[in-house]
Amino acid sequence: MRTITNDHRDAQILDLGSGYEKGPFLVTQMGVAPNDPVPKTKMFVLRPDGRWVDFNAYACKGKPEAMDELVFPTMAEVMKTISKLSGRPQVMELPIDKEGLQAWLDRHAGGNPLQAAHAWAVEFRKRQRDKRR
Template sequence: MFVLRPDGRWVDFNAFACQDKPEAMDEIVFSTTAEVMETFGKLMGRPQVLDLPVDEAGLKAWIERQKSGNPLEAAHEWAVGYRERRLKKRRGQRESTLWARILPQRKRLRKT
């Protein structure tokens, strides 16, 4: 199965599933429905397919895990984790931006 990434390229879903890292799937998530529509609107010509490696052993392990669990619960768990990772990333960006403003001011104050 191929999925469309926000950059407009198609990728094999298995390349993400085989990694056994929930955050690997983050890059195939669109932020909004509008972003999905915008990306589809830009698709012209032949599809651009990004050839990513698929680890066969990792893929088999992922398939086995799917057999023993509830797919809806697994999707919900991933979504909760995705939301947490996104919030953490935003906080980190805000903090780094804040420190970028504070540090030069502290250096200036020390010189006087």
């Protein structure tokens, strides 16, 4: 099991855009939180505030808009946040609703999580356009 780091080479930047549209972007890393008393590999997502969070804490909420705060609208914002990271990663501990997480897993059973992320991104862009109106 590998502990997550703030090294950009350990992270994966996912472009959730479609076709000619770039972004939004999601920064992920698989690993164990530095202070996890029971080491278990999880998918962590970098928030724009520079803190890492277990993806399941957002997936379990059952509302696509809950994940809006996990994405970066532009690659420039990804790079700006990553450039400020140093030392041990800050991991934000958030509660995970087991029933909500199971419901999310059931909805995406057998599916490709990346496809689910792209579908969410389409809705994200729509919500962003609606906010500007």
